[in-house]
């Protein structure tokens with residue numbers, strides 16, 4: 001059966017992914033099972049999405065309950081779950097307003113559009129250019145790939161959209177030099193995820209904030225990967241004692257249902273007026289009901305506290321591995337967004353971990369990334385570390 005599915009997939013599904021050979025069938029907490037009955041401990045979480053683990057009963061209940069009442073009416077009408085989720089996000093962040101969409105790329109599209117419209121409305125019509133970071137990742141739509149600082153993402157898709165400049169991440173002088181009277185915003189991930197779990201010094205982030213204030217431009221944080229507790233705080237900006245002007249969220253917000261959000265301060269959000277931006281599905285009741293339950297559950301059960309504790313525990317274990325295995329060049333990360341940089345290709349190690357029943361992820365060819373559900377325990381971490389110790393040896 002499994003081979004049949006794979007064979008069929010390879011003829012009917014666009015081959016945009018080099019998939020691993022398993023057909024996944026069922027999940028529970030940090031565990032997944034494939035159609036052959038093999039069990040895996042999941043340190044990928046559907047790419048930092050299933051923060052509460054798979055098939056979480058509270059989320060299943062919330063979305064099932066909403067599905068029985070109302071699926072979708074569009075944004076021509078108010079719905080209760082959407083309003084409640086927006087209120088929750090606004091009450092727990094720097095922002096005053098939420099715009100809902102369906103993915104990370106769409107949330108960044110909204111942020112790019114809002115930043116430009118804000119200055120256009122102010123009469124500063126020449127301010128159009130957004131400065132983004134080298135090695136960043138912001139999505140695969142035309143605007144977001146144009147904002148992404150990796151050539152391999154853009155290759156073959158010319159013409160790339162204009163209006164994006166790039167500077168090296170963590171280089172404040174390069175940013176200072178790049179800002180001109182045409183700059184409207186800086187767009188960055190506070191910790192680069194796909195770029196290799198690249199962590200800035202806290203001073204750098206504060207200097208970026210100060211520089212944006214001095215020059216009167218907006219600071220957009222793409223927290224699509226770092227948000228919703230992943231780094232050990234609800235939002236990564238909280239590590240740096242500052243606030244962005246606009247923030248985008250997606251991935252873990254509804255624990256696996258598609259959702260994106262752009263959050264902004266009132267003065268800036270005011271530039272989105274009826275007709276200026278829209279999404280048919282954005283913030284639809286079933287998805288927002290699930291997301292609201294995710295937020296409430298995380299708060300009630302102190303899931304972020306577990307993320308901090310387990311993140312520290314895991315990091316310590318990875319540092320021990322680094323002492324032991326010369327193949328590890330660097331250990332890095334915040335909370336449960338952790339990575340180890342190898343001095344060689346990482347893919348064979350991912351395959352060996354799969355053979356031993358662990359899902360991990362390799363980015364930028366040489367970096368193994370660990371992004372387990374935030375409910376992960378010491379038992380799972382110990383088991384993976386033992387597996388890594390074996391395969392790296």
Ligand SMILES: *Cc1c(COP(=O)(O)O)cnc(C)c1O
Pocket residue numbers: 102103104105106108137138139140189193194222223224225250251
């Ligand atoms: C995943 C990701 C995106 C894109 O999100 P999609 O939902 O795949 O469009 C954008 N920015 C960052 C930082 C991401 O990690």
